[in-house]
Amino acid sequence: MTSYSKEIIRDLASGQLPWPQTRRIMSAYKDDDRFFKMVAVHQDRVPWKDPILLPVSDHLFICQSGDERITRCECGHSFGDYRKNWKLKAAIHVRNTEESLREIYPNSDLPDPEWMEIREFICPECGTLHEVEAAAPGYPIVHDFEPDLEGFYRDWLGKPLQP
Amino acid sequence: MLDKPASALRLRERLLDSERLMEETGCYDGITELSLRNQDPLKFETLHTKLRAYCVSAREMARRISASPGVREVGEMVVAIYTPEGDAIALSNGIMVHVHTMSRFIKWMIKNGYEDNPRIREGDIFANNDAFIGTVQVPDVMDVVPIFHEGTLVGWAGAVCHELEAGGITPGGDVCLAQERFTEGLFVCAEKIGENDEIRRDYVIRCERNLRMPIYWVLDEKAKVASCIDMRESVKQLISEIGLDYWMKVSKEFIEEGRRAQLARTRQLTVPGIYRGHTFYGHVTAGKPGFQPLGDPDWLYNIPIEMEIGTDGKITMDFEGTQPWGYHSMNCTPAGMDGGMFVTLTQHMNFEGLVNDGAWMATELKLPHGTWTNPDNEMVATATSWALLLPAYGVFQRLLSRSFVARGYVEEAFVGQVNSPMIEMGGESQYGTPFGMAHFECAAAGSGALAIKDGLDTAYVGWNPESDMGNIEVWEQSMPMVYIGRSIVPNSGGAGKYRGGCSFVSTWLINKTSHLRLHTSEHSSRVFDNGGMCGGYPAPTCQKHRAVRNSNIHELAAKGEPLAHAPGTDPHVSDYERNIGGDHVVVEGPYITAPHKQGDIFSHSYNGGGGYGDVLERDPVKTAWDVENGFLTREAADQVFGIVLKDDAEGYPVADIDATAKRRAAMRKERMAKAIPVSDWIAAERGRVEKADFAPEVRKMYASAIKLSPRFTKDFSDFWNVDARSIFTPGAKP
Numbered sequence: 001m002t003s004y005s006k007e008i009i010r011d012l013a014s015g016q017l018p019w020p021q022t023r024r025i026m027s028a029y030k031d032d033d034r035f036f037k038m039v040a041v042h043q044d045r046v047p048w049k050d051p052i053l054l055p056v057s058d059h060l061f062i063c064q065s066g067d068e069r070i071t072r073c074e075c076g077h078s079f080g081d082y083r084k085n086w087k088l089k090a091a092i093h094v095r096n097t098e099e100s101l102r103e104i105y106p107n108s109d110l111p112d113p114e115w116m117e118i119r120e121f122i123c124p125e126c127g128t129l130h131e132v133e134a135a136a137p138g139y140p141i142v143h144d145f146e147p148d149l150e151g152f153y154r155d156w157l158g159k160p161l162q163p
Numbered sequence: 164m165l166d167k168p169a170s171a172l173r174l175r176e177r178l179l180d181s182e183r184l185m186e187e188t189g190c191y192d193g194i195t196e197l198s199l200r201n202q203d204p205l206k207f208e209t210l211h212t213k214l215r216a217y218c219v220s221a222r223e224m225a226r227r228i229s230a231s232p233g234v235r236e237v238g239e240m241v242v243a244i245y246t247p248e249g250d251a252i253a254l255s256n257g258i259m260v261h262v263h264t265m266s267r268f269i270k271w272m273i274k275n276g277y278e279d280n281p282r283i284r285e286g287d288i289f290a291n292n293d294a295f296i297g298t299v300q301v302p303d304v305m306d307v308v309p310i311f312h313e314g315t316l317v318g319w320a321g322a323v324c325h326e327l328e329a330g331g332i333t334p335g336g337d338v339c340l341a342q343e344r345f346t347e348g349l350f351v352c353a354e355k356i357g358e359n360d361e362i363r364r365d366y367v368i369r370c371e372r373n374l375r376m377p378i379y380w381v382l383d384e385k386a387k388v389a390s391c392i393d394m395r396e397s398v399k400q401l402i403s404e405i406g407l408d409y410w411m412k413v414s415k416e417f418i419e420e421g422r423r424a425q426l427a428r429t430r431q432l433t434v435p436g437i438y439r440g441h442t443f444y445g446h447v448t449a450g451k452p453g454f455q456p457l458g459d460p461d462w463l464y465n466i467p468i469e470m471e472i473g474t475d476g477k478i479t480m481d482f483e484g485t486q487p488w489g490y491h492s493m494n495c496t497p498a499g500m501d502g503g504m505f506v507t508l509t510q511h512m513n514f515e516g517l518v519n520d521g522a523w524m525a526t527e528l529k530l531p532h533g534t535w536t537n538p539d540n541e542m543v544a545t546a547t548s549w550a551l552l553l554p555a556y557g558v559f560q561r562l563l564s565r566s567f568v569a570r571g572y573v574e575e576a577f578v579g580q581v582n583s584p585m586i587e588m589g590g591e592s593q594y595g596t597p598f599g600m601a602h603f604e605c606a607a608a609g610s611g612a613l614a615i616k617d618g619l620d621t622a623y624v625g626w627n628p629e630s631d632m633g634n635i636e637v638w639e640q641s642m643p644m645v646y647i648g649r650s651i652v653p654n655s656g657g658a659g660k661y662r663g664g665c666s667f668v669s670t671w672l673i674n675k676t677s678h679l680r681l682h683t684s685e686h687s688s689r690v691f692d693n694g695g696m697c698g699g700y701p702a703p704t705c706q707k708h709r710a711v712r713n714s715n716i717h718e719l720a721a722k723g724e725p726l727a728h729a730p731g732t733d734p735h736v737s738d739y740e741r742n743i744g745g746d747h748v749v750v751e752g753p754y755i756t757a758p759h760k761q762g763d764i765f766s767h768s769y770n771g772g773g774g775y776g777d778v779l780e781r782d783p784v785k786t787a788w789d790v791e792n793g794f795l796t797r798e799a800a801d802q803v804f805g806i807v808l809k810d811d812a813e814g815y816p817v818a819d820i821d822a823t824a825k826r827r828a829a830m831r832k833e834r835m836a837k838a839i840p841v842s843d844w845i846a847a848e849r850g851r852v853e854k855a856d857f858a859p860e861v862r863k864m865y866a867s868a869i870k871l872s873p874r875f876t877k878d879f880s881d882f883w884n885v886d887a888r889s890i891f892t893p894g895a896k897p
C-alpha cells in the first residue's frame with residue numbers, strides 16, 4: 001500500500017514539494033490514507049480548534065463547531081450552516097465595466113461587460129478571495145458544492161459521523 | 164458463410180441481449196463475476212497489455228502512411244479494438260474522444276440491419292463521419308473493419324483521423340459557416356467503402372471530386388485501413404493462441420473490469436455529493452459576410468452543469484438549463500457529448516490500468532432534448548461542436564477537481580481545458596494549385612492551473628492529451644505563408660496563486676499566392692468561455708485578430724528596419740500598427756475574410772487556461788521569472804498580483820519581498836473596502852432583474868433557458884424572488 005508521511009503531504013499541499021517527487025506521487029498508485037492525513041495537515045494550519053470534516057476550497061473548510069457543522073474560512077470567519085451556500089454570506093466585488101475588468105486584464109482584449117461580469121467572493125474578515133464567477137449579468141450565484149457528508153463518512157470512509 | 168456469425172444469435176440479437184443483461188444485472192453483458200481474472204490475474208493483465216500494444220503500434224505505423232500534418236505531426240488519430248457488439252476493449256493514445264463515438268457507429272450499423280444489407284463480411288471496410296450516427300464533426304472520419312475467426316464475427320478494429328479539409332462551404336474541417344448539415348462538407352454515412360481489404364475506387368473518386376485537398380483524406384483512409392488490418396491480424400493471431408472461447412469471454416471481462424475500476428476510482432478519489440458550475444459562450448455574426456439569415460445572428464449560450472456523485476461511485480452529469488440548438492455550426496450530438504466525457508475521464512481518472520468503454524458505462528449524461536447537446540432536428544450542423552464542447556468539459560474538469568481537493572488529492576486538481584480557436588484557409592497554394600486546410604497548431608493551448616502549480620504553457624488541449632503544435636517548417640510547406648513570429652502571449656493564463664498556462668500567437672506573411680481566404684471558429688469573442696477555481700480568474704479568451712493588408716514589410720526588410728513579430732502588450736495599439744505600414748484590420752471571431760494576397764500579414768492567437776487560488780498568494784520569485792521570460796507583463800505582476808519588482812545589476816527583474824508584502828496588505832484592505840455584502844448586492848441587483856435591464860442577447864438567453872427548462876426557471880425565480888417567466892417570456896404559455 002502506498003503511504004506518505006504527513007510532512008510530504010504538507011509540502012505537496014503547499015506546492016513546496018520538489019517537482020520530481022510530486023511527479024512520482026502523481027504517477028504512483030494512490031495512497032488510501034490520504035484523506036485523514038490531509039485533514040490533519042489543514043488542522044495544523046488553521047488557527048482554530050473546531051475539527052475539520054471536509055476541505056471545500058483552498059481556504060474554506062466544513063468543520064464541526066459544537067452541535068453545528070459550518071463552513072469556516074481559514075481565518076476563522078464562519079459562513080454558517082454547511083448545507084447553505086457560503087457565498088451568500090460573503091462580500092462581493094463585481095467587475096462589470098471596462099475599467100474594472102482592465103484592472104485584472106491590463107494587456108488583453110476584454111469581454112463585453114454587457115454580456116459578462118466577473119464576481120469576486122471575498123471573506124469579509126480577512127479579505128481572502130475564495131471564488132471568482134464569470135457570469136452573464138443577472139445569472140443566479142452558483143452553489144458550487146453540496147457534499148453528501150454523512151454518506152461519505154459512513155459508506156466511503158467507514159467512520160460514520162456522530163449525529 | 165462468412166456473413167453469418169457462427170453464434171446461434173445474430174449480431175443484432177446479441178447486442179440487444181447484452182443491453183438487457185446490463186439492465187438486469189447492473190454488470191456489463193451480465194458478467195457478475197470476473198472469473199478469468201480471478202483464475203489467473205497475470206494472464207488477464209498480460210493479455211490486456213498486449214491488446215493495448217497492438218493499438219499503440221498500429222497507430223504509430225499508420226501515422227507514417229498519412230500525408231496530413233494533422234495526423235503525422237500533431238497525432239490527430241486514435242485506434243481501438245471492439246467486441247462484436249461494438250464496445251471498446253482496448254485503445255491507443257491520441258484523440259481518445261473517438262473511442263466511444265466509434266462504438267456508437269458500430270452499434271448503429273448493427274441496429275440498422277447491416278447484417279442483411281449491405282452485409283458484414285470478412286474484408287469489409289465501413290466508414291462514417293455523420294455525428295448523428297457516431298462522431299463529433301464532419302472532419303472526424305472513422306473506419307472500422309470486422310474481425311472474423313473461422314467464420315464467426317469476434318470483434319471490430321476501428322480508427323479515426325481528424326481531416327484537415329472536409330469539403331464544406333468554407334475550406335478546412337471546422338466549417339464555421341455551416342449553419343445546416345448541407346454546408347458541412349462530404350458526408351459518409353455508415354457506408355461500406357471497401358471489400359476484401361481494399362478501398363473501393365468509386366469511393367476514392369467521390370472523395371477526390373468533393374474535397375479541396377483530397378490527398379489528406381484519401382491517404383488517411385489508407386492509413387486507417389492499414390492500422391485496422393494490422394490490429395485485426397494481431398487479434399486473430401492472439402485468438403489462435405488463447406482459443407476462441409477464452410477470447411470471447413476475456414474481451415468482455417476487460418470491459419466489466421473497466422466499469423468496476425471506474426466506480427472504484429470515483430470512490431477512491433472523490434467525495435459524493437452535488438457539484439455545480441457553469442460557463443458561457445458568446446459571439447456575434449451580424450453583418451459579417453457569408454452568414455445566412457436563418458436565425459438570430461448573435462449568440463450568448465449559458466452552459467450550466469450539475470454533477471452528482473453517488474455513494475455507489477456513479478457520476479451523473481446534467482446539462483439542464485442550457486440553450487436550444489441553433490442555425491450555427493456549434494451544435495453537438497449525444498455521440499459528441501459522450502466523446503467529451505470519455506476523453507475527460509481517461510485523462511483524470513483512468514490514467515492507470517484498464518481504459519475502455521467500461522469507464523463510460525459507469526457514468527451517465529443527461530442531455531435535455533432540443534438543446535445544443537441533443538438536438539431534436541438531425542439537419543443541424545455540428546461542424547464546430549468543439550466550440551461548446553470544450554468549455555462544457557472544462558466545467559466538468561473543475562467540478563471533478565473540486566472533489567479531488569475535498570478528498571485531499573490536490574495533485575489531481577486541474578482547472579481544465581479551454582477552447583483553442585482554429586484558423587483555416589483555402590484558395591491557391593504556393594505551388595499554384597487549389598488548396599484548403601485547417602491550421603492545426605491550435606492543438607497546443609495553455610492548460611488551466613493545477614491546485615499545486617501553474618498550468619502547462621502551450622502544451623495542452625482537452626481533446627488530445629498528447630498535445631502538439633507541429634513544426635513551423637511543416638506548416639510552411641503546406642500553406643502559402645511564412646511565419647514571422649510565434650511567441651508566448653503574456654498574461655494569457657488566468658491569474659491566481661497558480662496561473663493558468665499561457666498560449667501563443669502566430670504572425671504570418673502571406674507568400675506566393677494571390678488568393679488566400681481565412682476564417683476562424685471556436686472563438687467566444689464576447690465572453691470568457693472558461694473559468695478559474697478557488698479564487699483564480701478565468702483566462703482572457705475574448706481575443707481579437709489582427710491583419711495588415713498591402714503591408715510594406717518587404718520595403719522595411721530591405722532597409723533593415725525593425726518589423727513586428729507579435730501584437731504586443733498594448734490592447735489599444737498593436738505592434739503591427741506601430742511598426743508596419745499598410746491597411747490595418749482588427750477583427751472579432753468568428754470571421755471570414757475576402758481573399759488576401761502575398762505581402763499581407765495576419766495573426767492568430769490561441770487560449771490560455773484559468774487560474775487557481777487567490778492572486779495575492781502567488782510566489783513573488785516565480786513571478787519575477789515569469790516576467791523575465793515573457794509569461795507575465797510587469798504591469799500585471801504589479802497591479803494584479805501585487806508584486807513589487809526591482810531590476811538587478813543586469814536589468815533582470817527580481818522580487819522585492821518586503822515591499823511586496825506591504826503592497827499586498829494594502830491591496831487586501833482595498834479589496835475589503837470595495838466589496839459589499841452579497842445580501843446587499845442581491846437586493847440592489849433584483850431591481851435590474853425585475854426590469855430585465857440587460858443586453859438583448861442576455862434577455863434572449865434567459866428566455867430560451869426558461870422555455871426549455873422548468874428547473875432553470877424555478878432556480879432563477881427562487882434566487883431573485885421573482886417570476887422569471889413573466890419577466891422574460893411574457894405572454895408565453897406556462
Ligand SMILES: [Zn+2]
Binds near residue numbers: 074076077125126128
Ligand atoms: Zn477569512
